[in-house]
Amino acid sequence: MPFPILPAPFTRALAERDYNDPTPVQSAVLEANAEGRDLLVSAQTGSGKTVAYGLAIASTLLGEAESLPPAAAPLALVIAPTRELALQVHRELSWLYAKAGARVIACVGGMDPRREHRALAEGAHIVVGTPGRLRDHIERRNLDTRALRAAILDEADEMLDLGFRDDLEFILSQTPETRSTLLFSATLPKAIAALAERYQRDALRIAVKGQERGHADIAYRAIRVVPREIEHVVLNVLREADAPTAIVFCNTRNAVRHLQAGLTERGFSAVALSGELGQGERNAALQALRDGRARVCVATDVAARGIDLPTLSLVIHADLPHDAEVLQHRSGRTGRAGRKGTSVLLVPNSRRRRAEQMLAVAKITPEWAGPPSADEIRRLDGERMLKDPLFTEPPAEEDLAIAESLLAQRSPQELAAALAKVYRTRLPAPEDVTDPGDTGPRRATGRLPYDPADAERIDAMGPAVWFRLNLGRRDNADPRRLLPMLTRRGGIDRQEIGAIRIFDRETKFEVRGNAASRFAATFARNGSPEIQIEALNGNEGPAPERKGPKGFKSPRAGKHTREAGKKPRKPD
The missing domain is CATH 3.30.70.330 (RRM (RNA recognition motif) domain)
Known part of the structure; x- marks a missing residue:
């Protein structure tokens, strides 16, 4: 079903982004009975809700006009639980409202508050921010809320879980009673219902049908692994999928550092996201992923909250998630707003039962298999090589001249082999890995007899x-x-x-x-x-480490022979 009739600026903006059909949540908020009303919407992350509420408040902000008046005191306020989500919302609303002449400003923790103050003083139409930073600007009188026509609480349940209730109540108490209030939440517990009852008027409650199928556009795979080979299997899965952007989840900061270093050493353009990084470093890593300078992100769960990368089509769980909810949150970084994605769990045999229980709770039936083999990846490389722009783009005249010169000196087979070698050097070499589920000789020892x-x-x-x-x-x-x-x-x-x-x-x-x-x-x-x-x-190779008393192993390298007439030195 196509989008309903929208103001011209939004129709053009959606067309430029190839938004042809609305998602279920977008259709629901654009129905006639929802226009101009307060909304209480249950919608999962990745359902297209940012565009949904951006379109829902369009008539409230523009009225009959096709462009907004000059920027002054903000007309709309969007509150999000995390910096990453707020910055993501800022980017989405910026392109959606660009044709309407909107000025969208982000105010988030970790950024320079003085710069935000200057931006607010210059005027804005929409302000997006985190609860603590928005409250700070209001208390310092940097943010004027008297002209607000709409307030949106995005992922309200998470904001309450993170302890932002007092900040939210303060912010809403400073806004006009005539405003529209849109509340979006993945779940609707009693605390959300109480918040809605206090700050909304005759709210229309929307529960998007089929929302429980949050992983409908995600293909799940479970790969059997030997624990010591997890890093190699991650490499092979990345090489097999050849995704434009992928994210690899680890459970600890140390694991993130180790895996990111290993992938970089092997030739991947990889960045890391963890809680130990400053906001500037995190922004730089995300920007590298968005502009294509990096294709792999290794991250912890906390650091990955709110990440939305349009080209992200692969999620790898290098460490198993702690529970089904974390599994779905991680996997939800892909398969967003109608796009397809793949989520791959790496499962050692010792943790298979736990993985199966977690998948059952999440109502997910994955495809079980062994890790991609090096031979299979090399076969895929041969197929992909023929689709490379080197072959698909028409050659320039100077390239044809060089080709004629080379053919005069080398056979076509030699030139093709050289081209294949050059192509392979651009790619990280696949690893030989073990399938612990095999019944062959590798199963017991991980090596051939x-x-x-x-x-x-x-x-x-x-x-x-x-x-x-x-x-x-x-x-x-x-x-x-x-x-x-x-x-x-x-x-x-x-x-x-x-x-x-x-x-x-x-x-x-x-x-x-x-x-x-x-x-x-x-x-x-x-x-x-x-x-x-x-x-x-x-x-001369190093002599083996000798054993001292009680099984002591000396770490010393070099010669371990006794000289005549001298006692051996005590181990260091």
């Missing part, structure tokens, strides 16, 4: 060369992170890396056969100069 042919191939590579890396335990060195870094920077395969031994201040590892010289030269050309390697003198 011994194969004599493997030993023969290793012997054929020639003697190994030991290298020293200037990262150790103190730098949180970990084989799962070091191995991809060494292969990527050194331009060699995993099979060419032998033993890896991590010590307190350094790591020693071996590169097999003829790959050593190539590895050293390639490593020196790539990546940060702060991470360095050197070949060990005499090509």
Whole structure:
């Protein structure tokens, strides 16, 4: 069903954004019996409610005119529980009211209040803000509420849960009694009903049909994982989906830092969002996602509240959510306002029962599977390569001239292979991962059984060369992170890396056969100069750590032999 007849500025704004059909909540607030009335609406996050209440108050603000008068005291006030949601609402209303000449201002905690004061002094039509900051501006007489025609409480239930009742009551008490009051809430508990009864007049209650199907546009997948391979599985899921924007949820700030660093090291453009970041850093990370400079966001639950990214089509739960409500809130970052999305849970076998219980409470039936394999991702890369703009866009004349010159010197097969190699270097290398649900030999140990042919191939590579890396335990060195870094920077395969031994201040590892010289030269050309390697003198590898009394392991590297006539040194 198309939108009803709207004032021309809004029709043009919706058309530019390809809004052809209203969502259920938008249709409900635009019905004739809702025009000009106070509204009490139950609507889930991602249902298109910001555009809904923006259109619902249009006639209240504009009347019969097609544009707003010059900005002065604000005509509408929108109150939201979090900075992120308030800034998101500010962006939505800015484009929706742009053709009507509206000036929309955001007032949120964490931003410079003096700048907001100057903006308010210059005049506004719509002010969007968080309860605490709005109350502060009202008390300081920076925000004049006497001309307000409409007040909107967005996610009112969450504002009450966060303890903003006193602020909300103060703000509403400072507004004209003749205003329209629109209250939007995911749920309608008694506290919301009491708030509506006190501050609304003959409110029309709207419960959007089918709202309980909050995940109707989200495809759910549950992937079996080995706990130690979760970071690798995240990488493979990102590579398989090739989403324009994805968000990966972790339960702790430390996990966010670790995973974001790992993805960045492997070649992803990834940003982090957690409570330890300042507002400026969070805004910069979100802007990088919006303009395409970053494609992956690693975040905690708290930091991700209110995020709305139009191109976000993939959500990965690297850590299982605490409950069904958190699961749906996380997943609701995608599949918004009619767009399709995918939510992927990574489930170790030890936590499968808990995951199944949580999914049952949320009334979600996911597709269970093992992690995407490296071979499957390489196959997808081959298919996607042919759809790359390199092939779909018509070549320029200078490109055709270079092509003729290359064909005169190389065969088509050589040139195609070189092009494939260039294409692959733009992509993070997929990881070999384990499906713990398999019944094959990998299930018990996570590795294939011994194969004599493997030993023969290793012997054929020639003697190994030991290298020293200037990262150790103190730098949180970990084989799962070091191995991809060494292969990527050194331009060699995993099979060419032998033993890896991590010590307190350094790591020693071996590169097999003829790959050593190539590895050293390639490593020196790539990546940060702060991470360095050197070949060990005499090509001697580190001796194994010896055991002292009561099973003590010495962390010391190097020789552990006793000199004649001397007692061995005590362990450090």
